[in-house]
Amino acid sequence: MLHILFVCTGNTCRSPMAEGLLRKLAKEREIELEVRSAGVSAISGTSISRHAAAILQEEGIHEHLESSQLTGQSVAWADLVLTLTSGHKQHLLQYFPDALTKTYTLKEYVHNEEAVTKDIKELDSLYxxxxxxxxxxxxxxxxxxxxxxxxxxxIPSFDISDPFGGTREDYELTAAExxxxxxxxxxxxxxxxHL
Known part of the structure; x- marks a missing residue:
């Protein structure tokens, strides 16, 4: 079973929404995976934002999600680490350089253009x-x-917008992204x- 870890800043907005949504969507498609999330500057045990929680509830996701601090243990657990911005990715790789081959931004990982992928690999190596x-x-x-x-x-921006402190509409736009x-x-x- 594939283990996926989402990483953002405080683990109260973007990464918990990604965690909850992926868990639900994967179940609908009968894809077995385990999903967790963490934050590079999270305070473990903090409730996720009320707008993020409301969006997840509207999606039928009623699990109670709390923030957790990114640790070496959570990085080691993951087969694939998906950050929500390139800044999160750089921060993670600075502390966990051995995670280089399994760490991407979410948008980068799903991006399909070969030239951009080649540039990203070269940039990661230079960094x-x-x-x-x-x-x-x-x-x-x-x-x-x-x-x-x-x-x-x-390289195009692979960052997911940060709704922190924003309106419900800001959270809706981020959730759609x-x-x-x-x-x-x-x-x-x-x-x-299927390969």
């Missing part, structure tokens, strides 16, 4: 090399830094299952 240089007390390679800038300018990406995710998982 890891730069972090290693800094960790060893050195400076990142100037040519690599320039290359990172060039690649970043070409997540739902669309989850439909593509399930399509991808189904096609991988």
């Amino acid at each position: 890891a090399d730069a972090e290693l240089s800094i960790a060893l007390g050195g400076e990142p390679n100037a040519t690599d830094l320039q290359r990172m800038i060039e690649i970043r300018q070409r 997540i739902r669309n990406a989850l439909f593509s995710l399930l399509d991808k998982l189904e096609s991988l299952r």
